[in-house]
Amino acid sequence: MIQVERLTKRYGGTTAISDVTFQVKKGEIVGFLGPNGAGKTTTMRILSGFISATEGRARVGGYDVFEEPLEVKRRIGYMPENPPLYQEFSVDAFLAFVGRIKGVESEYLNERLETVKRQCALEEVGDRLIRHLSKGFRQRVGLAQALIHDPDVLILDEPTVGLDPKQIIEVRELIKRLAGEHTIILSSHILPEVSMTCQRVVIINNGRVVAIDTPDNLKSTQAGGxxxxxxxxxxxxxxxxxxxxxxxxxxxxxxxxxxxxxxxxxxxxxxxxxxxxxxxxxxxxxxxxxxxxxxGPSLEEIFLKLTTEESGVEA
Amino acid sequence: MRNIGTLWKKELNMFFVSPIAYVVLTIFLLLAGFFFNSIVVRVVEFSIQEMIQAQQFGGPPPERDLTQDIFRAFFGVLSTVILFLMPMLTMGVFAEEKRRGTMELLMTSPVTHWQIILGKFLASVTFFALMLIPTLIHGLFVYLYSEPRLIWKPVLSGYLGIFLLGTVLISMGIFISSLTENQIIAAVITFTLFIILWVIDFAAQGTGLVSEILRYMSVLTHYEDFSKGVIDTKSLIFYGSLILLGLFLTSSSIESMRWRE
CATH class of the missing domain: 3.30.70.3190 (Alpha-Beta Plaits)
Structure with missing residues (x-):
């Protein structure tokens, strides 16, 4: 579903990511794991077509991200780290707008609206203004806007960041429910989150892919010295x-x-x-x-760095 | 087209949920009403004086079209007012989208950046037209109470001139808004640019080659033909190319975001 080959992004003198290569199969959930600033967001932004790459190729659903951006964008639902929301709109009005620009046909728009509101547990707040919603609800509106056009691929950048433990569990449950129907890439700097929700993990550090493996295999590596x-x-x-x-x-x-x-x-x-x-x-x-x-830093060290950052959340 | 329509509607909605648009609309209508009133009073006083003078010296009363004098002065004032108000309308168009991260939503949607720009541009132009329409009521009053009756043609072509001038300012303002994510900075730069346009117009008042060239370049002088009832192709092309220039600059600014971010 997603093929990324030797993707490199440089700005001015700094290299944000270099030589990033990985594949994601249809229906798979893949986690991007890495400390802050490792290049997770950059990779996701390139895949979603928000920014361009300096070198390399990326294909989504058979379409090249740089050659046929509109086809790719039709197939991707993207939730940036800070959900892009028009605060002064109601949830319904906002989702309807996103649905229209994402190309949902008018006759299906209402149906899609109801579906994503049900999926994201937003039925109660449809006519509330987004600015009056709590952080947890806003995050779910962010997820709903990524889902509105029923995309094949979901790209979620740090979907649980800034939420309280209860909301984190809710969002993780939601992501797990979405698995299967959608191919999902999500990023996190928290190991347990990734190992709980993802089938495969891509570990990124300093803009390079350090390891790609299943969470179980990575855990056994972690036991090594x-x-x-x-x-x-x-x-x-x-x-x-x-x-x-x-x-x-x-x-x-x-x-x-x-x-x-x-x-x-x-x-x-x-x-x-x-x-x-x-x-x-x-x-x-x-x-x-x-x-x-x-x-050099072993996988384990990177892992330790990652794992020690989350505390107090059990799911 | 559907995408432009969707973006246009959303953008217009944004105007009507933001206080800035109402502030701009209110200030504009208050100033327009105030200046219209004082222009009418001044023109009438002046013409009465002229008539008294003519009687004293026994000459014929001067031939004057008062209504055209009124509207020419009115359009002069309107052009200055929109020069000062337009930055407030355009400052947030892209800067706000960037600041709140919704630019990311638009740029990752299956719409081209031209559709985004045109949707926003047309929404601002629509809002500006909605600002101008209520001022037609002044024309209506003059029409009802003047003798000889007001001739609409130069008034309407004057409105066309003001509308085109405003559209030029919108396309420039939107370009400046696309350069920053701080709408205050956008407003200040736009305002500075418009003041420069205003100063150019002052400098163009003199005689000589420099003034001549400046007069040709000044965005303000070109609408004067319109307010005389002349729709000059030269002026249409001049405004049209400035509008396109603003839009193309915006387009390259948005396109370069994909490389810079």
Whole structure:
């Protein structure tokens, strides 16, 4: 349903996203997970046709986002992070306007209006002005406007941000109910939210796709440790023995190095920093330590960063 | 067409739910009424003086078409009033959409950016026409109580001139509104631009080549032909091209949003 290939967006000197590639199958719910500023919104804005990309291609329902934007826009319901609402309109008047510009035929407009109001539990507030509604209701009006033309694809940018725990649960339930009929991409910086609602997760950090997997697989990765890369000159066996006598190391594997020394890739149990111990072990075994480094932020670290941001919500 | 209609209707609705539109409408009608009244009083006094002078010197009473004098002065005042009021009408047209994020809704809907621009432009023009229509009542009064009867043709062509002038100002104002998400900034810039247009008109009053050129460029001088009852193709083309220029600039500003955001 959605194919994104090597999408890159640069503004001035900064790169918002680079080389983003992923696919979404029909009927799937995919979560974009990443810290704030990772490039989730940029990717969604490109897919919805709000902004253009510097490089790369994106197709929705077989139509190229840049070549046939109107066809794509007909098939997408998009809810930006701040729902776009005309505060001085009533819910009914606003949804009717959106329905018309989204191309809903007049004879179906009333029917669609009733349907989305029922789906989003807005029946009671149809004639209320949007400015008088609570944040939770506005969020649901935002969702209703994305649904009004019964799009194949729903793109929801942080659909639960700024809501209280009860409203968050309501919106998540609603999204789950919408699954199946629609292909859904939703973004979040909260891991539990994504793992609860999505079948697949695309993790984005600093504008790059770090991982694409099912929430379950990602969770098992999360149980793994962080990596230390090591390069030394000396006898590999003695170093290995010294390392094996240490605690908290999960695995030791050989690794090619760019230099002349021997390379090892050591997996350390989560929550332990064993770099000093590893350095001592190498030196004690009589080898020359050439290089020792923690191998970048592991998935787990990104995950930890993400997971610690939500508290108090259980669904 | 249907999309433009939908956007036009929504935009017109927005005018009528916002206090600014009512403020502009009220100020405009009050000023128009006030100036019309004082113009009538002044023109009548002046012509009485002329008649007294003519009697004193024994000459024939001067040939004057009072009603045309009244309307020419009235259109002069109206043009200045709309120069000052129009920024308030156009400042929010795009700036507000950008500020509240609804630009994102419009841009991700299956409508072209020309449909968005035309819907908004036509709604502002409609609102401006709705501002002008009540002032016709002044013409009606003059028509009912003047002798010789008011000739409508120059009055209506004068209205056409004012309408075109206002439409030019709307297309420029909308362009400026599309450059920012702060409607106050949009209003200030639009206002500054219109003041410059006004100053150009002053500078064009003199003689010499510079004044001549300025007179040709001034948006204000061109409607004067209209208020004399002359619908000049040159002026029509002049206004028409300024309106198109404003719309094209708006179009490229909206298009560039897709690259800048």
């Amino acid at each position: 962080n990596l230390v890369r090591l390069e030394f000159r000396g006898e590999e066996d003695r170093v290995r023995q010294a390392l094996q006598s240490m605690g908290h190391l999960k695995s030791i594997q050989p690794e090619a190095t760019a230099g002349t020394g021997v390379g090892l890739r050591i997996e350390v149990e989560a929550g332990f920093d064993e770099r000093a111990g590893i350095a001592r072990a190498v030196i004690h075994s009589g080898a020359d330590l050439l290089e020792l480094k923690a191998a």
